[in-house]
Amino acid sequence: MTSVLRQALLIAVKDLRIESRSRQTLGLVVVLGILIVTVLGLGLGSQHMSGSAATAVLWVAYLFSGVLCFEKTMTVERQDGAMAGLLLAPLDRGVIYLGKLLSNLALMLAVAAVITPVGVLFFGFDLSAAPLAFFAILGMSMLGFAAVGTLFAAVVSSSRLQGGLLAMVVFPITLPLVIASTQLTARLSQEGQSWNGSAFAVLLAFDVIFLVASWLAFEWVIEP
């Protein structure tokens, strides 16, 4: 068990080290996220936004920037036949999936760390009621999104990549995440609201089902 985690971390650390040297993707993605939040902020123009509306805005920013992150961590392996090398290594294919998932999550969290405060600033929504719950919900949503995105980035990457293909594939699958997380966060900014158990159940079920399914399917679809 620990060796699986260690191997996955090795892959993730490798990806992140590559990224930290060039810093191109992270910069682009963060700026894109800020731009998206700005556009929506200008367009919606409200002084005070409800919890669910703010979550939706952040979600749009996360989705678009997330997809770019997923594409990057996969195309990194396309260069110089790195994927072939990775596949030849005595690794369980599932470990490669976990490693990629971890690097995708790290990138998404890094982006979120910048975009979320910006969103809070622009829309002025009040997190003080339950800040931990808010971040926990967003974290779980990002996990589910990355689980699906990592798989499809691998599936889609070796074809002649048409722009937007990965985004188009991932968005409809992850709509339940959007619904569940916005429903959950809507209650947070209102005092005395009960916890939405069914929404949380959907979020949890999504994460579990797609983590397992993607991890299993990855082996069947990855190729040099």
Next chain:
Amino acid sequence: MSSAHYAITAYVIGLGLMICYGLVLWRQSRAMHRRSRGGDRR
């Protein structure tokens, strides 16, 4: 539009979709038959 008109429209659209698709498939199938018999080659 009365209630009955809405119902009729719904049936026309719902059934129409299926019937039209069936007709399209049928025509393509007929075209294939003609070609495979050595018909006009374009």
Next chain:
Amino acid sequence: MSKQPTLLVRAYWAAAVLALAAAIAVVLFYTPDEVTMGPVQKIFYLHLPMAINTFFACLLVFVASIGYLWQRSLWWDDLAAAGAKVAVLLSSGVLATGMIWARSAWGQWWTWSPRLTFSLMLWLLYVVYLVVRTSVESGQRRAVVSAVYGITAFLDVPLVWLSARLMEDIHPSSVTLSGQMRVTLTLWFLPVTLMAAGLVLARFNLTRRIRERGLTMERRFHPTGMQVSQGVA
């Protein structure tokens, strides 16, 4: 390869047409109007069978996608594609009839109610399946991408349904069906299912024949590499 539609195929479609005619007659003359909503409630007899068949078409895509990943034969891919096309067709019908119902019953073409939201999300899931197929060059790679998506999409369906139920239901409608209505509903399943299954098989058959013809032409003219037939993806 058989050239003319066989007797079985003709008989099948004749039966489907007859069933449809009978079902239409029944809904026009036999079925009573619902007390509170009036004639528009009759949309239900078409809407529900189409919805159930959509589900089975999606299930077919799921099974065929697994079949492809397991055997790596394009036969399965062609089956999945046929299922998906019919799934989108039926889903469009479900969405359209649902919207017409909403407009007639509640005055709005669209609400984010659980049923309509679910219909929309399901429609999107499988429309994307079809668009993915046009975005990737045909062959094994397209089949792999489609198969993974086909499996994922179907696994997503229960989650889509559950999350749609989280949406506000402004107009919860509970209709109790009388005996005559139940008969009508059951009866309508026959023509709709016959047509849906028939369309899947027709589409699959056509795709297979196109593919086989392409192979035959290739084999006949291969030595010179001359391409005589129009390549069909």
